[in-house]
Amino acid sequence: MVHGIKGLMYDISKLNIHATLQEVNRALFPDMKVVVTVSRRRLARLMSQVDMFDEGSNRTTDFRHHSQWLLLTTGDDLKQLNITQLENVAAILTDKLTYHNCEAKLTASWLLTLRHHHQTSLFTAVSDCGASYKEACIFPNTAYGYNGRQVVVSILGTPFYVYKDIVNGTATFTGYCMDILEAIGRKLNFSFHVTEPADMTWGFIENRKWNGLVGQLHRREVDMVASDLTVHEGRAKVLDYIFPMIKTDALVILYKEPTGTEKSFFLLTRPLSPIVNVVYLSVVLILPVIMLLLESVKPNSGNRQKTRKASRVRRCLGIGWDIVGSLFKQESLYEH
Template identity: 25%
Template sequence: MASFCPRSYLVFGMFCFWMNTISCIDLSFMTFEPCEFDGTRANNSSCCMESVLRNLCLVQRLDNWDNVAILYDTSNSQKMVNTFLSHCADVKTTLFDVTDMTSILIRSMLLTLYGMKSDGARIILMPGTQTLQILKIVNDLDINSNRTTNYRTNSKWIILCHEKVKTSFAKLTFNLVNVLIMGCFNGKFEIYTILQNAAFKLTCWENEIDVTSCKTDHFFPSFRYRLNGRHILIGTIESTSYFDLEVNDHNKTVYSGMVVQLAEMIAQTLNFTFSFVQPHDCKWGLEVNGVWEGMIGQLVRQEVDLVIADLAATSDRMEVVDFIFPAYLIQNIGLLYQNWEQPESNWSKVFSPLHAYVYYCVLGAIIAVGIIIVLFDRRSSNEASINPISPSYVVYIIFSLVGLVLLRDNKFWPKKESVRILVAFFWIFCVVLSAAYVGNLTAKLAETKENKAFNSLGELVKLEDWKWGSSDELTQEIIRKDTSPVVQELWEGMVRFNQSDPSVLLLDPSYHLDRLILKNDKYAYIVFDAKYFAYNQKECLFELFNDGLGSLNVAMAVTKDSYLKSDLERVMLELSKTGLLEKLEEDHYTDNRPLSCQTTVKSKRIVRMSDMTGTVLVSAIGLGVALVVLVLEMIIKYVVKGNNIIKIL
C-alpha cells in the first residue's frame, strides 16, 4: 500500500482521500468501473452514471447551490454535462471548458470563479485529463494570489470520477478541505468526505442510491470550522497599551495589549492561527509621494492579511483598504497640560458662591424694604408725631432685615398688615437666596482641584504665554484641514511657534511628554487618546481637555475585497452585541491615577442675577400686594376718620 501524505492538510484528487500520520488509501484498489457512457446508463456495471448525476443534483439542492461552476473536458465529459443540465435545469450554471487550458488560463479562471459569489465558489469538477492540473493549481492559488483568495476553506468542490487512476499524487501538496468525491467504486456508488484530517465514507443515506436523508454538514463537515487553522499575518505596531512585546526569562517573546486580546478573541471564533508583523518604517500609514507607508502600505502591498492596531479610519485610507466596522474604539484628539493656575483661597470661597451683583441686589433690597417699613409701619399720624423717626429705629429695622437674610429669628414683627405681607415675601426671597448660597458654598469647600488654565480652545489660543504642539503627522493633518475658526487659529499658532521652536512639531511623543513633566513652561500637547495618557500617570500630573478637536474610529483594516472582510464584520458585530468591545474599552481607560486625582468635582457655576429672576419676581409681587394693602388701609383709615368727624358734628 502506497503512503503519500506530505503535509498535515488532507486533500483528495479525483477520488483519492488520504489523512495525515496514517497510511493512505491504496489507489489501485479504489477504481471506477470502466463504463461506456451512452447518455442515460452505464453498461456492464451495477453503478450507473445516471445515479451519480441524480445524487449530484440532490447534493447541490440540499446544500443550496444556486450558482454552480462546472469545469469539464470536452473530450470526456460533454455528455455528462448535458445530462446534469437536463436533471438540474433550475440551477444557474457557468460552464468552463478546460480542454487544453494553460496554467495561466486556469489560474485566471479560478480567480474569476472566486469573485462570482461573496460566500465562496461552488465548483463541480467533471472527470477529464485536466483534473490533476486543476487541482495542482488550486492547491497553491491562495499562496500565489498573495492573500487575496481563500480557496482552501471558502470554496466547495464536488469531484466526479469514472476512470481508473493511473497517476500518482505523492508529489502533490493538497490544501482544499471542503471536497466531496462521488463515483462508483468497485461496482458501488459511494461518496467520500473528510473531517479533521481524516477521510470518511459518507453513509448517511438510507440506501445506496439516494442521499436525501443526509444533511449539509454531512457533505462538508469542515465548513463549520471557518478558516480551519489557516495562518494569518497581522500587521501592527508597538504602541502603549495597544501592543507591547517583551522577552521573558525563557527567551520567549511575550505579547500584550488590546491588539493581542482582540486578535485572540477573533482567532478563537474564526479558527485561525496568527503571527504579528510590524512595518519596517514603524509608521501607521500616510501617503507620501504616491506611496503608502507603514501598516497601510503593508496592506496595499499585500504583505499582511489584516491590521489590528490603534489605526484611525480616515477617508484617505478608506480609498485603498477596507476597514472593519463596528470599530473597536472611538479615539478622541485631546490636549494634555499641567495646570499653572493658583488654587482658589478658602477665604475667597466664602464669597464666591454668589456673583457680586447678587450681593448688590440683596443690599439694595434691604435698603428699599427698610425704607418702606420705616415710612409706613406706623399706625396713625398721632403716633408718628409722638414717635418721630429716630436713628435707633432705622438701625433696628436694617438689622432686622439682615437677620431675615441670615434666616435668624429676631422677634421683628411689623404692625401693619401691608408691611407684614411685604416682609413675608421678602422672607421667601431670603430663604431661596440662602439655600442657593449654602449649596454652592458646600460644593466650593469640597473642591480639591485647581482652577483650569483654560476651559475651551478659544481661551487657549488667546493665552499669549502658552504654546502647544503635536507629535503625530495624522493629528497635524487633521488640525490643518479642519475648517472651524478656532481650530484654524490653533494650527496657525503651531506654525508660528515652529518658526522659533521646531520642537512643537517634533515626531517624538516622549519629547512632548517630557516637556510637560520636566520643562518649566506653559505647554499643551495635542495627541490622540489623550485620556489614556492622563489616566496612566503615577501622580496627578496632567490636566485633560478632550473637546473640540474631533474623534476618529479605531478599527481593523484588510486589503480591498479581502476574503476576511465578511467574517470579520460578522464577528465584530457579535462582540459589540455581547458587550465584549465595551469591556475592552473599559479596560483600556482604567483610571490608574491616585484616588485624589480620580475624585474630580466639576466646577460649580456661581449664582448670577439671571438665576435670581424668579426670586426677584416673587419679591416684586410681594411689594405690589403690600402696596395695594397699604392703599386699602389708608382708604379705610380716612373713611373711618371722616365718619368720626360727622358723628362729632
C-alpha cells in the first residue's frame, strides 16, 4: 500500500494466470484497476484469458464490468488483441512517446480506448479531456452502467409481488417485484432473463443442500432473485439481501366489512368472556361506593361540610365515569 492506495504487483511470466486473476479479484473487487506492461506475445495471451475469464468462473468474478485495464504497449501490439467482453480497456502507446531531458513528450493519438460497436471492437483515440484525464474520459463505458448486459433472474409467483400469466405457452410476469426489477434495469442499463426454480420452492436445506430460489443463488445458477423472500439467518449466510425492499410513509388501515345491521349497546361486550364482563361490572358498581365511604370518614365542619359532600358526589361520579370510559377509550370529563 502506497499513500493509502492498495495495490498488487506480479511477474506474469512466473505465475499461473488463472490463480493470479482469482487473487486479484479477491483482493481488489469491486474496484479493480490494472496496469499491464508485458511483451507482445504475453499481452495477447493475457488479455485473451482475462476477456473470457468470467465465463469459466461460475459467477464468482466480474472482470467484464468491474475492472479497468491500462496497457503499456505499441500500435502493432494492439492489432493482435481480440477483446469482446471487457468493457474498460485503454492503451498508452509507448511508440508515440518521445523523451527530451528525461521528460516524456506526447504526440498525436498516444492514448487509446476500446469501444464496442455491434460485433466489432476497436481502439480509438481518446478525445481531448482538458488538462486532466478523468476516468470517464479514458473509460467511457463507465457512464453506461452495465452496458446492456443480460442477467438471469429467478422468480417465484406470489400474490401482489409477482403474478404469472401463461399466454400461448409463454409465461409472463408482472407485479411489484417486476416493477422494481425493471426500474433497476433502466437505471443500471441491463436486461434480464426470467426463470423459475425447478422444484418451485422458496429455499430450505434438504439433504444438506439448499433447494428452491436460495439453492439457485447458492449454486450460482442465477445472478439474482426477485421475490418476497423471507429474511432469516440461515439464508443470509449464502446470499445477500437488499435492504430495505419497501420503504414508505403511507399508512394502511384494514378493517372487516360489517356483515349485519344489528345495533346493540352490548355489542362491545361480545369480544370479552362472561367472567371478564362480570368482573368489570362489579368494579363499576363497587369501586365508586368504596371511594364514597372513604371520603365520608374524613372529619368535616360548618359550610365546608356541604361543599365537601357535593365534592364527594362529584368525585364518585368521576371515578365511575373513568371506569366506564376505559371500555369506550374515552377520557373523563371530571377533574381528578
